[in-house]
Amino acid sequence: MRALIQRVHHASVVVAGTTIGAIDRGILVFLGVQRQDSASHCDRLASRVLNYRIFADAGSRMNLSVRDVGGAALVVSQFTLAADTAKGLRPSFTPAAEPEIAESLYRRFVDGLRAGGIEVATGSFGADMQVSLCNDGPVTFLLEVPAGH
Numbered sequence: 770m771r772a773l774i775q776r777v778h779h780a781s782v783v784v785a786g787t788t789i790g791a792i793d794r795g796i797l798v799f800l801g802v803q804r805q806d807s808a809s810h811c812d813r814l815a816s817r818v819l820n821y822r823i824f825a826d827a828g829s830r831m832n833l834s835v836r837d838v839g840g841a842a843l844v845v846s847q848f849t850l851a852a853d854t855a856k857g858l859r860p861s862f863t864p865a866a867e868p869e870i871a872e873s874l875y876r877r878f879v880d881g882l883r884a885g886g887i888e889v890a891t892g893s894f895g896a897d898m899q900v901s902l903c904n905d906g907p908v909t910f911l912l913e914v915p916a917g918h
Contacts, residue, residue, distance in 0.1 A: 770801070771850045774798050774911075775797045776907075776908035777792070777903055779791070779793050779902070780797040782892040782898050793841065794841070797902050802874045808874070811874045811878050815877075816881070821910070836887055841888035841889065843890045844879050844892070851864050868895060879891055
């Protein structure tokens with residue numbers, strides 16, 4: 770399971786011309802679910818995202834989490850993060866989870882963030898979405914919970 774997280778001043782997601790999710794200060798999370806991912810992978814990744822220290826403290830060091838700063842999260846499913854790009858000129862989506870499993874784990878991830886006490890907005894699973902953001906920094910990290918861990 771992979772989460773590409775970006776520290777943002779604001780972010781939003783639009784489907785069919787309508788804004789369906791938006792946040793101010795916080796993190797934009799693109800979530801990719803792979804075939805071997807499980808509920809335990811999902812729970813561990815949600816915990817990492819909640820507690821990952823990417824916001825500056827009073828000394829300008831990245832020592833604060835989204836929770837520490839009272840930030841929000843915008844979570845967008847992105848199956849392309851599950852692609853195998855190791856060879857060739859076209860990604861293989863074989864590693865991506867089946868849509869029903871991926872959606873279930875996506876929803877579990879969102880619930881895990883909410884249970885962690887932050888505001889969470891979402892995209893629409895499987896929809897064609899347009900995502901806008903103002904990356905703060907820029908600060909972007911790829912967090913993974915590999916299979917078997």
